[in-house]
Amino acid sequence: MPLWLVFYPEGHFQDTAARKALTQDITKIYTDIGLPPFYVVVNFIQMGPQDMWIGGAQKTDKPFVRFVIEHIAVNLPDDDIAMDRTARRIDQALKPHVADKGYDWEFHVDETDRRLWKVNGLVPPKFGSEQEKVWVKENRAVPYPEGL
Amino acid sequence: MPLWLVFYPEGHFQDTAARKALTQDITKIYTDIGLPPFYVVVNFIQMGPQDMWIGGAQKTDKPFVRFVIEHIAVNLPDDDIAMDRTARRIDQALKPHVADKGYDWEFHVDETDRRLWKVNGLVPPKFGSEQEKVWVKENRAVPYPEGL
Amino acid sequence: MPLWLVFYPEGHFQDTAARKALTQDITKIYTDIGLPPFYVVVNFIQMGPQDMWIGGAQKTDKPFVRFVIEHIAVNLPDDDIAMDRTARRIDQALKPHVADKGYDWEFHVDETDRRLWKVNGLVPPKFGSEQEKVWVKENRAVPYPEGL
Numbered sequence: 001m002p003l004w005l006v007f008y009p010e011g012h013f014q015d016t017a018a019r020k021a022l023t024q025d026i027t028k029i030y031t032d033i034g035l036p037p038f039y040v041v042v043n044f045i046q047m048g049p050q051d052m053w054i055g056g057a058q059k060t061d062k063p064f065v066r067f068v069i070e071h072i073a074v075n076l077p078d079d080d081i082a083m084d085r086t087a088r089r090i091d092q093a094l095k096p097h098v099a100d101k102g103y104d105w106e107f108h109v110d111e112t113d114r115r116l117w118k119v120n121g122l123v124p125p126k127f128g129s130e131q132e133k134v135w136v137k138e139n140r141a142v143p144y145p146e147g148l
Numbered sequence: 149m150p151l152w153l154v155f156y157p158e159g160h161f162q163d164t165a166a167r168k169a170l171t172q173d174i175t176k177i178y179t180d181i182g183l184p185p186f187y188v189v190v191n192f193i194q195m196g197p198q199d200m201w202i203g204g205a206q207k208t209d210k211p212f213v214r215f216v217i218e219h220i221a222v223n224l225p226d227d228d229i230a231m232d233r234t235a236r237r238i239d240q241a242l243k244p245h246v247a248d249k250g251y252d253w254e255f256h257v258d259e260t261d262r263r264l265w266k267v268n269g270l271v272p273p274k275f276g277s278e279q280e281k282v283w284v285k286e287n288r289a290v291p292y293p294e295g296l
Numbered sequence: 297m298p299l300w301l302v303f304y305p306e307g308h309f310q311d312t313a314a315r316k317a318l319t320q321d322i323t324k325i326y327t328d329i330g331l332p333p334f335y336v337v338v339n340f341i342q343m344g345p346q347d348m349w350i351g352g353a354q355k356t357d358k359p360f361v362r363f364v365i366e367h368i369a370v371n372l373p374d375d376d377i378a379m380d381r382t383a384r385r386i387d388q389a390l391k392p393h394v395a396d397k398g399y400d401w402e403f404h405v406d407e408t409d410r411r412l413w414k415v416n417g418l419v420p421p422k423f424g425s426e427q428e429k430v431w432v433k434e435n436r437a438v439p440y441p442e443g444l
Contacts, residue, residue, distance in 0.1 A: 024352035037351030051192045055185030056172035083263035109264035115379035116405035203333030204320035231411035257412035
């Protein structure tokens with residue numbers, strides 16, 4: 001958690017520097033609220049010119065990037081303001097990488113139950129717990145007696 | 149919204165015409181209820197002969213297409229009849245492209261919260277709103293004062 | 297249902313035997329509770345060296361495999377013990393294929409509504425029903441009068 005899938009058109013996000021910059025800005029969304037950096041997995045999935053169809057047609061005006069985001073560690077309360085704040089935070093992280101490059105883009109977030117999530121066979125420590133701070137500090141899944 | 153992922157076996161859906169016909173029939177599911185065509189994103193993801201496993205084996209009898217569908221703009225009420233109607237509508241759209249070609253296929257729909265969804269940095273207008281009609285007419289994300 | 301996406305790094309899970317062993321162990325999770333083997337679809341999606349980013353960096357220490365799991369046919373009750381049991385069962389199935397090979401790995405399960413799921417145009421029979429037993433026995437979607 002979180003998992004990001006970045007469906008991008010061939011010919012864009014080709015260089016390592018662009019991917020690094022994007023994934024670091026994405027990562028900061030989550031480290032800013034105290035999560036370990038290694039939780040943030042971003043998979044780039046290239047779409048060939050015939051692979052992405054929009055409204056039954058191939059997009060020819062601007063490159064289009066479609067972000068699919070899974071939130072697992074922290075789910076939001078059913079609250080318009082919290083939802084809006086999260087969506088704006090994602091917008092802010094993405095802006096230099098899409099809007100400022102003249103791309104079209106879209107994202108949506110899916111939330112799933114953290115009880116059905118494990119890393120290296122471990123139940124990730126509770127959000128905000130002391131054990132989570134250990135995972136942040138070492139930036140890896142450190143074995144611990146579960147149930148803490 | 150919606151986002152469709154089409155996991156298809158190598159050697160099928162190769163030509164542009166087949167993809168266009170399928171994605172236009174998919175798009176119609178949503179434009180029929182008043183959504184803008186550009187909301188409908190369909191990504192074709194090719195699976196090589198070793199990439200798709202079914203029940204722990206490789207499928208050899210018929211080609212198999214697996215559709216993964218995300219619904220965001222409009223979520224259904226918790227109602228068997230509405231669910232059934234939607235599933236039938238999808239079946240109807242897919243039939244010429246899978247059943248009639250002798251394929252096996254499967255789909256499922258996941259629904260996510262529209263408050264965690266943005267297009268080009270904009271909150272998409274409410275379903276059925278006047279602003280949504282502008283997006284339909286121009287078939288793009290037209291900036292507007294949010295909160296309308 | 298279920299659908300597994302296996303995001304794996306190039307150079308791993310290359311041979312058919314490794315994939316067969318993994319997908320058979322995954323399938324057993326579900327056949328053990330009575331589901332038909334053919335419900336279990338596992339898609340392998342290869343990630344090139346520049347495609348998977350973790351915490352804004354490229355992983356260089358160990359190979360990392362990210363499993364994304366959709367559960368549709370059977371959703372769990374909102375119960376910590378049931379959730380934990382399922383997550384442990386998945387761990388157990390994965391262990392020989394990831395932990396024992398020295399990989400890092402992560403999985404999460406998303407649950408979706410079975411009313412928005414069809415196979416070959418058919419509503420899959422209710423969990424535990426007589427008709428489901430027919431699907432198990434023949435290991436395919438056998439047409440039947442729906443509503444049974």
